Amino acid sequence: MRLALDNKTAPDGRPLGSACGPSCLPLRGQVMAHCSVCHNTFGGVTHFDAHRSGGYCHDPASKGLVREAGLWATEEGHDKRRDSAALMEKARASRGKNAQISKPVGDVLALF
Secondary structure, three states: OEOOOOOOEOOOOOEOOOOOOOOOOOOOOOOOEEOOOOOOEEOOHHHHHHOEEOOEEEOHHHHOOEEEOOEEEOHHHHHHHHHHHHHHHHHHHHOOOOOOOEEEEOOEEEEO
16 A cells, blocks of 8 residues: 555645644654654654655555554554653652753753
8 A cells, every 4th residue: 555645645634745744743852753744743763754655645544553642653662662661750759840951961851
């Protein structure tokens, strides 16, 4: 299945290849990849690559990907993301309500 190219629009109705807008997920501090053609966001480059072949976007679900919280990934990828989020939340809770768990150091973010 060729996603979007059949009718020249992205899944959200915008013209194919249009600039990303407010409906596109912002890339957060996670490993994520966003397709500027079909405007789907993926849980990593491997998942992004899985939806592209022959220069076309394909339905991510047909490639074994599952959409959760606006992000396409494998079920295992979503499990890892949930585990990481739970660990971060636990770290925040152990440091108190207003404590920072990271701070900028030069151009990088240091975790402590």
